[in-house]
Amino acid sequence: MTILVTGATGHVGRLVVERLVEAGARVRAMTRAPRSARFPAGVEVVHGDLAEPPTLAGALAGVDRMYLFPVAQTAREVVDQAKRAGVRRFVVLSSGAVTGGFDTDFHLPVERAVEESGLEWTHVRPGEFMLNRLWLWGPSIRSESVVHEPFPEVSWCPVHERDIAEVAAAALLRDGHHGRAYDLNGPELISRRDQVRAIASAIGRYVRLDVVTPAQAREIYLKQGGFAADNADFLLGFETYSGDEADPESIEELDLATLGPLPTAEQVTGRPGRSFAQWARDHAVDLRADHHRIA
Missing domain, CATH: 3.40.50.720 (NAD(P)-binding Rossmann-like Domain)
Structure with missing residues (x-):
């Protein structure tokens, strides 16, 4: 095979x-x-x-x-x-x-x-990749030890890329997954403020959270280029997934806590999904000032 x-x-x-x-x-x-x-x-x-x-x-x-x-x-x-x-x-x-x-x-x-x-x-x-934090925040963390974020209290359950890969590998290797669509999220509802704290703990230095407006964040991301520039309008709430115009304030209105527990990789792998703190430790070298290559 x-x-x-x-x-x-x-x-x-x-x-x-x-x-x-x-x-x-x-x-x-x-x-x-x-x-x-x-x-x-x-x-x-x-x-x-x-x-x-x-x-x-x-x-x-x-x-x-x-x-x-x-x-x-x-x-x-x-x-x-x-x-x-x-x-x-x-x-x-x-x-x-x-x-x-x-x-x-x-x-x-x-x-x-x-x-x-x-x-x-x-x-x-x-759902949302934990990796997004590396693409959006990595450059400013490495250069200034700062995160520019318009929605510090917004919470979500981002997923570790290794959990995604392990579910995919299980479906490739083992029977019993035909006809299934697996929604994957992280195991915890965590605010962006707490994500910054987890990153600071992982890299061993203080990271300042600079609360900015969505418009200011968009300007920063556009100057940053790459993933941040390509996805700025969607990630900051200026447009919907399909590209229609939207209001950034709608991001703050979404309360995911009302949805209850969301599905994670555990349903397939039998092992709890990886936390954001684990992800931050896994990528600590990518987020430090002396390392600019993504491993």
């Missing part, structure tokens, strides 16, 4: 590869830049681009199961090609926004493509 991991150099994909290798599976990692990719010993590294399905022929040869990174535009063509090649099981990296009805254009088309293939499928739907 060969398992193909697409998006294998991504923040979840690379962890899926690691977990599958630990379990003794035969793993093929697909990337657009195989020469520069680094994976555990024994992983077969191949070239392929989900945006260009004709490049997948070699990567799909002999594959039984597939971890599918979401590329909506080519999802049906990719799934059809995989089916013809002999793939029998798909695990899709999706989003909790599908469950909430907010995502109709990005992850949902990929889910539908695999569901309509007639093959085995499982959807992994994480």
Whole structure:
């Protein structure tokens, strides 16, 4: 049995590869830049681009199961090609926004493509990634030991990327997950103020919380570039998931405590989800001033 991991150099994909290798599976990692990719010993590294399905022929040869990174535009063509090649099981990296009805254009088309293939499928739907804090706050923490945040008291249950990967790997390796869509959150409702405190504890130095307006935060994120700039309007409440105009104050009005316990990786792995404090410790080196490369 060969398992193909697409998006294998991504923040979840690379962890899926690691977990599958630990379990003794035969793993093929697909990337657009195989020469520069680094994976555990024994992983077969191949070239392929989900945006260009004709490049997948070699990567799909002999594959039984597939971890599918979401590329909506080519999802049906990719799934059809995989089916013809002999793939029998798909695990899709999706989003909790599908469950909430907010995502109709990005992850949902990929889910539908695999569901309509007639093959085995499982959807992994994480909510907010803990990693977002690294992309949004990391630069200012490293350079100034400060976090610029407009909503310090807003709480959520962000999820550790390793929990996402472990659920995906379990669905790839074991039976009993066909037809399931797993919503994944972290195990605790934690405010952004307390997230800053957890990061400060993990890196061993004081991190100041600078409360700014949403407009000021947007200006900071746009100057910062990268993930922060690309997602500033959505993350700060200026637009909805679908890109429509919104009011940032709606973020503060959302009280997740009324929802009760939210599903975590424990339902699949049998192990409690990782806390934000654990995530901060795992990424302490990425958040310190002397380290600018994401491990």
